[in-house]
Amino acid sequence: MNRLTIRRPDDWHVHLRDGAMLASVAPATARQFGRAIVMPNLSPPVTTAAAAAAYRTRILAAVPEGVSFMPLMTCYLVDHIDPEELAQGHGEGIFTAAKLYPAHATTGSAHGVTNVAHIYPALERMQAIGMPLLIHGEVTDNHVDIFDREAVFIERTLKGIVRDFPELRIVFEHITTAEAVDFVDAAGPNIAATITPQHLHINRNAMFAGGLRPHAYCLPVAKREKHRLALRKAATSGSGKYFLGTDSAPHAQSAKESACGCAGIYNAPFALESYLAVFEEEGAIDRFEGFASLNGPAFYRLPLNEGTVTLVREDHVVPDALEAGGQPIIPFHAGETLHWRMVE
Numbered sequence: 001m002n003r004l005t006i007r008r009p010d011d012w013h014v015h016l017r018d019g020a021m022l023a024s025v026a027p028a029t030a031r032q033f034g035r036a037i038v039m040p041n042l043s044p045p046v047t048t049a050a051a052a053a054a055y056r057t058r059i060l061a062a063v064p065e066g067v068s069f070m071p072l073m074t075c076y077l078v079d080h081i082d083p084e085e086l087a088q089g090h091g092e093g094i095f096t097a098a099k100l101y102p103a104h105a106t107t108g109s110a111h112g113v114t115n116v117a118h119i120y121p122a123l124e125r126m127q128a129i130g131m132p133l134l135i136h137g138e139v140t141d142n143h144v145d146i147f148d149r150e151a152v153f154i155e156r157t158l159k160g161i162v163r164d165f166p167e168l169r170i171v172f173e174h175i176t177t178a179e180a181v182d183f184v185d186a187a188g189p190n191i192a193a194t195i196t197p198q199h200l201h202i203n204r205n206a207m208f209a210g211g212l213r214p215h216a217y218c219l220p221v222a223k224r225e226k227h228r229l230a231l232r233k234a235a236t237s238g239s240g241k242y243f244l245g246t247d248s249a250p251h252a253q254s255a256k257e258s259a260c261g262c263a264g265i266y267n268a269p270f271a272l273e274s275y276l277a278v279f280e281e282e283g284a285i286d287r288f289e290g291f292a293s294l295n296g297p298a299f300y301r302l303p304l305n306e307g308t309v310t311l312v313r314e315d316h317v318v319p320d321a322l323e324a325g326g327q328p329i330i331p332f333h334a335g336e337t338l339h340w341r342m343v344e
């Protein structure tokens with residue numbers, strides 16, 4: 001098989017940033033994906049429908065002429081957020097979903113939720129109107145080892161949310177552990193998960209391969225090999241609970257290669273090629289379209305995209321560096337050879 005055409009896919013988790021960075025990275029996502037769930041962790045965060053509508057306009061201005069791409073906006077949940085603002089923004093078609101960042105869990109989460117009890121009125125309303133809750137699932141307790149923070153979040157927080165809001169539609173974002181896969185598999189049809197390309201390709205050794213490797217660092221941090229294998233099995237299983245979410249998170253090279261480097265991997269330019277490599281290695285190319293193009297819309301209750309994308313078997317080396325916002329940026333797979341290339 002040397003050519004694969006699938007229905008146009010979507011990216012259900014991406015960071016497009018703002019300003020000059022947005023102008024540089026939006027075309028890469030818009031080229032491969034028909035729609036994307038855009039994360040709201042700007043500075044200041046996107047907490048109102050007015051801010052989201054203005055951000056959506058800036059995103060659309062960054063999409064090249066002739067490319068059809070629809071940004072799906074999210075609301076950044078803060079303590080005591082007004083359920084009415086959420087419901088109204090959702091009703092007006094501005095907010096597709098709302099995002100829970102535990103305060104200080106990751107990049108741009110300083111204004112996040114300090115205790116989920118503070119957003120219970122919002123969750124109640126979201127459950128009632130069918131608005132999805134997207135979760136960065138890590139505890140922030142410094143006494144918990146960083147490699148355990150996702151698994152502990154399931155026990156301490158996520159199970160409580162699901163118990164108290166059994167009908168709430170939840171996407172457990174960028175899952176990284178076998179525990180998360182087990183949780184999602186055992187949960188009802190209202191619980192799904194996104195999986196990134198990096199968590200399918202690398203385990204935690206990648207951060208320490210011959211020296212410290214900041215470009216392999218993202219949050220949640222990559223885990224042991226057994227977890228990577230569990231994620232590959234889940235992504236390629238054919239289960240409708242798992243779908244594509246790149247978590248493409250651009251940071252300039254200088255911000256990554258630092259005494260305190262930023263978390264985030266920029267994978268947008270070759271995201272489909274990266275995922276397809278995994279599906280091929282797992283003997284599951286026939287399940288790629290479900291993961292990339294069908295499962296997400298089904299969960300979000302949105303129509304499938306019109307149109308297709310085509311990838312061909314063709315070796316190419318990912319550039320060592322790209323440019324974004326006027327600065328060098330190091331893409332995922334920099335310097336590596338990928339065996340598929342998206343052509344149209």
Ligand SMILES: NC(=O)N[C@@H](CC(=O)O)C(=O)O
Pocket residue numbers: 015041106107108136217218219220247249250263264265
């Ligand atoms: N994934 C990351 O490591 N970083 C993301 C934030 C996030 O998705 O947690 C970012 O905004 O840079």
Ligand SMILES: [Zn+2]
Pocket residue numbers: 106136173174219220
């Ligand atoms: Zn996150």
Ligand SMILES: [Zn+2]
Pocket residue numbers: 013014015039247249
């Ligand atoms: Zn993210």
